[in-house]
Amino acid sequence: MLVERESAIAQFSLCVDKLTNTSGHIALISGEAGIGKTTFLEQAKQLFGSYATFYWSGCDPLLTPRPFGPVHDIAAELSTPLLAMLEKGASTSSIYSAFYQALESSSEPNILIFEDVHWADHATLDLFKFLARRIAFVKCMLVISYRDDEVGETHPFRTVLDVLPSSHTSRISIAPLTVEGIAQLAQNSQHDSATLLKVTAGNPFYITELLAVNNTDINHIPASVKEAITFRLKQLPHGERTFLETICLVPNAISPSLLQALCGVDGETNATACAARNLLTVDDAGSYRFRHELARLGTITSLTVSQQKRLHQRIVEALELSQGVDALALLIHHSSAALDAQRVLKYAPVAAKDAAKNGAHREAAAYLNTALYFVSSASTELAAQLYEQWAYEAGLTMHIDDQVIAARQQAITLWRTLGRLEKVGENMRYLSRLHWYRGEATEAENLANESIKIIESVPITSGRIMAYSFRAQLDMLNDRMQAAIDWGNRALLLEAQFPNHEIRIHALNNLGSAKVLRGDETGEALLYESLSLAIEHGFHEHAARVYTNFSDYCIRYKKLDLAETLIAAGIAFDTSFDLDSWTFYLIGMQAQLRVEQGRLEDAQTISQGVLALDKLTLLMKLPALSALAKAQLRLGTIDVSQRISQVLENAYATDELQYIIPARFCAIEAAWLQDEPNVALTHLTWLSQLDACYLDHWRAGELIVWIKRFGFDLKSKFSCDLPAPYQLELCGKYLDAAEVWMSLGIPYHSALSLMQVQQPQAQEALPRAYQILDAIGAKAGLTKVREKAKGYELVEYLPSVRRGPYRRTRQHPAGLTAKEQEVLRYLSTGSSNKEIASALSRSQRTVENHVASILTKLNVSNRMEAMLRIQNEPWLSLRDSPKQDTF
Structure with missing residues (x-):
């Protein structure tokens, strides 16, 4: 009922x-x-x-x-x-x-x-x-x-x-049921509904079990369902009770073949009888299971520990006899409960391999962890394999804690005992990667070097090639680009002799990234090749890594049009394959691109959207956090100093210069806008002391220009050719520098160059700087322009101060018009073109045109991909950004 x-x-x-x-x-x-x-x-x-x-x-x-x-x-x-x-x-x-x-x-x-x-x-x-x-x-x-x-x-x-x-x-x-509902169930019994409610809290299973006991004496009403189930079991015939106690340890449905192997000819008879008593259910395939999970668990409690162990062993043997398909999970479950070490060690690695192949890395780690409970019964080689395999799977799915590190170290010890140097070197490379993820750069470096030293002492394998490629990646991430290029070339040279798609994709990415990040545009072709191969062969994460590295280079080197194309394509790709960890990192880079383009409020909207998402790691949030700090600094947001401090703190937590250097430049800009030269001097001194190899020519130019703007006497180690706008400013050609910045599509820096102009050209330059900053809403910069104009007694030449909020450069982060935003909101709910047309009182053809434009601007090919973008980036369906307090 x-x-x-x-x-x-x-x-x-x-x-x-x-x-x-x-x-x-x-x-x-x-x-x-x-x-x-x-x-x-x-x-x-x-x-x-x-x-x-x-x-x-x-x-x-x-x-x-x-x-x-x-x-x-x-x-x-x-x-x-x-x-x-x-x-x-x-x-x-x-x-x-x-x-x-x-x-x-x-x-x-x-x-x-x-x-x-x-x-x-x-x-x-x-x-x-x-x-x-x-x-x-x-x-x-x-x-x-x-x-x-x-x-x-x-x-x-x-x-x-x-x-x-x-x-x-x-x-x-x-x-839960109310007292009235319980009364309906108990209408043919002598039980008191109020008492049942008190005992069961309205839980129908408890109520059903208590009614099945059919004992109305309040002193004999079981205090728990365990007692109710035990009481009911005792009322069953011996054969049915023994049958239920046998099968209760099986946590899922019992197939006919397993039933036959476990219980023999009486199994079907007892199963049918228990189903007739509503203790079991049977599905269309003839498999039985307990009607209530609590009944199964309650039955288990009637068994002693030794009984359970013997029954688990019987179930394992029955599973092997029944030859049921896909029984690995059950075999491991029951073998472990039976403390059958040899069977666990036999089945768990196989199950882990299958799980990992399916992408179920958490389950793979769990199977291997079960095997490790019995590792003392394993051979040395199997034990080494279990430790290294568990460390790999666990490292993919959980925090890389000391237990994961210790497992790799144990694998190294065991492989060394067996004299398997190629495995020692391979595990050292993986261990290096783990330490890098933990921010332990020195240990990662030492292990990477030791890995190569060991693996070069044995014949060439794919492990040696990947060790070289990993060494290139490690150097590239730490801005040692020449070393990365050397290792990348070595990896590719060997890969040509021993072809391997994944290694080639990995090495091309590292080599191409290292080249372009030091101004060698030939690296672009390598990145394109890596991306093409990754997509062709289904290496989705490798493709996502190319999109990320390539986009980072384009932003750093002010190739904003190419950055726009790559980031849009990368976000669409990451979204379509549910690569969330890559998606939001790249969206944060999109916010950085918007900052460069002077679309400050768009950058703020995108960044805040990413940072509002739950369960993102520090690294996944860092690009968005950096973009938000810079956007809000320029917009003149209250308490931006706290945001900049947070960026610096998080950048240092990564221990990587690729994050630390831009964080310091942001702090320098803040110090300039807020007239805090001592703060700027600290950061500029630190940057000036870096080895020249750590700064590309754009960052070197930014450093030298800031030193000049503050008037500090700091010696620079950087002798490379600087980008044109920085070179022009250093030569005092501020107006020319401003024009170059505008041609690059970077208005804010154009305004900064104009602000360096002195009399008599300041009378022309400062109003132009004011207009540029006003157009992009950079209120903090406007304050600085007024201070400059006041010093030159040129305030009267500046445009009038506007009242109210600044006009936004764009109305939407993806450039959608107001009408397209209205259509997008309906599209995000799954509405058809016809339904949207009806809701907005527009023709269906008009809506179709709007939808086509939306798909183009979101860089997606169909409505489903557009909805995926909206679900990942909910701020896309919001017409207005949240209002911010400003100075």
Whole structure:
């Protein structure tokens, strides 16, 4: 009997209406264990089964959940290609695409139920994120049930909840029963409803179990469900009770083959009898499972530890006999519980390899961690493999703590014992990378050098080539460009003899980046080649790295048009492949580009959007934070000094000059605007003492010009040819420098050059500087111009001070017009062109033109990609930036 679920059913009905009338939808079904989520969904299937095709799956409480576990439940019904990809261990992105294509190609609406997602593996959670971002484009309702009391702030499922589109998501909470609802359930018993409510807190499972006991004596009402289940078990025939105690340790459905192997000829008989008593359920495939998870857990508590261990061993042997497909996760789960070291060591590495192949690196690490509990029973070689493999998988998915470092070190020790020097060198390279991620530059350097020394003592392998390429990357990141070029060339020379696509892509990126960041434009061709190969061979993260490095170079070297093209293409690429860690870093660089272009409020809008996102690392936020500090400095925002201090602190936390140098230049500019020469002197002195190899000619020019502007007597080590605008300013040709800056599309620096002009040309230059700064809203600079004009008694020549906020250079970060922004807001909800035309009272042709323009400006090819951009960058759908306090 379904009691007091009318409201929830009505909510579910609205979700079905949205599915059948418009586009896809997500329904979150939440509630505590035993509250009746499964019963509710079964009723929903009965009510709405004629409107849509239902697909039912669930997650299991395994020690380590199987990657894409619930997807396997429905793959055969949903899509033959998807099933084939799962069975052959295809890449994660391929599985995502196959799943989405199956939904997209369906002409009828589908309802996909995923139960108990609080137990889901990380690959499935990532699939939910992928589907959530695209749900508006398929006739599918994604129904996710979970225990809300088990999903805390750090639970992995939270990462899914954070990205669900609000316009396509409904939340249905299954509430406890009231005393009236309990009375309906207990109407044929002698139980008191108020007492039941007090004992059970309205939990239907507790109530059902207590009613099944059929004992109305208040003194004999079990104090807990454990006692209720134990009492009920004792009332069963011996065969059925023994059967339930045998299968209760299996945390998921028991297939017919496993049932036969585990329980013999009596298994089916006892299973049928227990199903008739509503203790078990049976699905269409003939698999049995406990009707309530709490009943299964309660049954386990009736067993002693030694009984459980013996039963786990029986289950392992039965699993091997049944030859069930994809039983690795279960085999490891039960072998571990049975303390069967040899079986764990046999199965866990295989499962980890399969999981990693699917992109489920957290599960891979978990399998290997289970194996490491039994590492004392492993051979030396296997132990070394387990330590290095766990360190790799854990390093991808968790904080790189001392335990990860220690595992690599242990692997090195064991490989050295075996005399496997090529493995020693390989593990030292990985260890170097780990220390670099932790900001331990000296240790990373030493290990990288030692890795190469060792690996050069053995015959050439791909490991030696990658060691050279990694050495190039390490030097490039630390602004040792010539060394990076040398190592990159060595790597490519060897790769030509031993071809390897990934190594070539990696080396080309490092070599090309090192070249262009020292002004050698031949490196651009290498970056283009690296990008092309990465895309062709499906190395998505390598492609994202090229977009990032190439864009950084273009901004540094003032190639703003090329930067605009690359950043737009890179953001679209990263978004389409859900590369969030790269996406928001690159969006932060887009904000830096807007600062250079004088689009200060656009830069502020974009930066604030990135910084408002949850769970981004310091490194992912740093480009946006740097852009925001510089934009707000120029806009004249209150308390910008605190923001600049934060940028400096975070830059130093990375221990990389690529972040520290621009942070110091920002502080120098702030000191100039705020008349704090002593602060500037500290930073300029530090920069002047750097070796010449650490500053490209643009940064060297910026340093020398700032020294001159402050009038400091600092000697410079930099003798390279400086860029034209800096060279002209140093020669006193301020007006010419200003013109060059304007030709580069950098108005703010043009104004700074004009502000250096002295009499008699100041009468012409200062009003021009004022007009430029006024046009871009750089209020702090206007104050500085007025001070200069006052000193020359030229204030009367400046334009009148305007009242009210400054006019914005752009109305939207992506350059959308006001009408396009209106269309975008409707497009972001999944509305069709016809619906948008009706809502805005425009012709459909007009809306089509606006949509085409929006897609072009967002650098996307279709509406779905536009929606992905909006979901990643919610500020794109906001017409106005938040107002800021200014001086």
